[in-house]
Amino acid sequence: MSRLFSLIFAFGAVLAAQTPQPPDWARVEEETMRHFQALLRFDTSDPPGTEIAAADYLKKVLEAEGIAVETFALEPHRPNVVARLKGSGARRPLLIMGHTDVVNVDPKKWAHPPFGAAREGGYVYGRGTVDDKDNVVAALMAMLLLKRQNVPLDRDVIFLAEAGEEGSTRVGIQYMVNEHFAQIDAEYCLAEGGSVTRAGGRVKFASVQTLEKIPRGIELTARGPAGHGSVPLRTNAILHLANAIGKVSAWKPPIRLNDTTRAYFTRLAGLSAPDDATRYLAIVGSDAKAASAAEEYFLAQEPRHASMLRTSVSPNIIQGGYRINVIPSEARATLDVRVHPDDDHVKFIEEVRKVIDDPAVEVQWVQRDVRPGSGSARLDSDAVKAIESAINRHYEAVMLPTMSTGATDMAYLRAKGVQCYGIGPGTDLEDGPKGYGAHSDQERILEQELHRFVRFHYDIVTNLAGKSQGLWRLWSPASGLWSLAITRSGIADPRIRDE
Numbered sequence: 001m002s003r004l005f006s007l008i009f010a011f012g013a014v015l016a017a018q019t020p021q022p023p024d025w026a027r028v029e030e031e032t033m034r035h036f037q038a039l040l041r042f043d044t045s046d047p048p049g050t051e052i053a054a055a056d057y058l059k060k061v062l063e064a065e066g067i068a069v070e071t072f073a074l075e076p077h078r079p080n081v082v083a084r085l086k087g088s089g090a091r092r093p094l095l096i097m098g099h100t101d102v103v104n105v106d107p108k109k110w111a112h113p114p115f116g117a118a119r120e121g122g123y124v125y126g127r128g129t130v131d132d133k134d135n136v137v138a139a140l141m142a143m144l145l146l147k148r149q150n151v152p153l154d155r156d157v158i159f160l161a162e163a164g165e166e167g168s169t170r171v172g173i174q175y176m177v178n179e180h181f182a183q184i185d186a187e188y189c190l191a192e193g194g195s196v197t198r199a200g201g202r203v204k205f206a207s208v209q210t211l212e213k214i215p216r217g218i219e220l221t222a223r224g225p226a227g228h229g230s231v232p233l234r235t236n237a238i239l240h241l242a243n244a245i246g247k248v249s250a251w252k253p254p255i256r257l258n259d260t261t262r263a264y265f266t267r268l269a270g271l272s273a274p275d276d277a278t279r280y281l282a283i284v285g286s287d288a289k290a291a292s293a294a295e296e297y298f299l300a301q302e303p304r305h306a307s308m309l310r311t312s313v314s315p316n317i318i319q320g321g322y323r324i325n326v327i328p329s330e331a332r333a334t335l336d337v338r339v340h341p342d343d344d345h346v347k348f349i350e351e352v353r354k355v356i357d358d359p360a361v362e363v364q365w366v367q368r369d370v371r372p373g374s375g376s377a378r379l380d381s382d383a384v385k386a387i388e389s390a391i392n393r394h395y396e397a398v399m400l401p402t403m404s405t406g407a408t409d410m411a412y413l414r415a416k417g418v419q420c421y422g423i424g425p426g427t428d429l430e431d432g433p434k435g436y437g438a439h440s441d442q443e444r445i446l447e448q449e450l451h452r453f454v455r456f457h458y459d460i461v462t463n464l465a466g467k468s469q470g471l472w473r474l475w476s477p478a479s480g481l482w483s484l485a486i487t488r489s490g491i492a493d494p495r496i497r498d499e
Ligand SMILES: [Zn+2]
Pocket: 099, 131, 132, 165, 192
């Protein structure tokens, strides 16, 4: 009998030695902050997007950990960084990514220098804090921890820090997908585009981006005879252009819903006050009158929700005329068009021509970095299960699948069949209107939410890529008891539970 006990004990000790220990999160926080601040201090404004210093830094940090790194550059000062941790190959790889470039800044508008990474009052300030150096550092930390904790993997985990997301994807994700796809080909990918929404300091819900609209541009050119300003003409190009803009802006293309937006509005209703909930349910319901009333409300009060319903048009540039007493012969406007993923852009521009219905106005596509369209990432995948359970553990919140009205690099990967999910850290709903959101005149992140995001991200990665635990891994080294839950390696850290 005692021999049996010692056998069990020895067996347990072997298992305990092989089970990855949870990271020391206090030390991870220090290290995260060091890398995060270093990344923020590189001015990677795009344009010109000199991402090389950030890329070199990432390469050095990964290589110091013994992780092999490759860089791929279409333009020498704009490299993309790729690193890979090998798994057993039982399942196809997981890609974790973030872009190193940031949008431009007007330094005069910043109380803290945009590339200073100042820490104050529980925040880190700087361009890129929530777009997208948060995802870069979380992916970096995941790589370092997987390696350091020696987490056995069922699939390769690929790290990608890509250049050029903010308007020059030809050097970034397009280049990687077109020229080096084998280096990043994966079953799943995690990237930016999601968020955890807090209001009054409390987590409300977690958005996971599974789909996005496709940016395109339409140019309207109105032409008519030039003339003397003292003799108004009905053929005035500016007049025709203004009418065309008015008509296309008032036009409401048909509402389109898909699995993502249906789930989004339905789940959001469950979290909302009664009036709001009624509208969200009306949008996905069968009562056309109620849907139309809800839509009117969105157009006035919740414009992002209105945009999620259809292909949208926003007149954002207008040019025409050069002096007060001359009727110009030409005027132009550029429309920002966000094509709904279920819409057909060729039919759409035909509809725009019909709506404008004016032979004096030419309607054509304008040059733009057009992302490929794709279907939604699956809502029932292993990745969604891993993300949803991590949301429960770290945020105790409901997951909302979301369709972005904006665009991300995931569009290129989804078009290649990669199931991509956009995630992001907790931010306060109140922070956007105060001017601290992504692309704002200032940008900041709560330190505690950055650290929580790193833990959340690592949890998803280990759950999704970690070796499946069979019965032999049920030994729990922490308690010395047999665990009843079948989990995957690395995630079962009771200390992960957050405030
Ligand atoms: Zn971004």
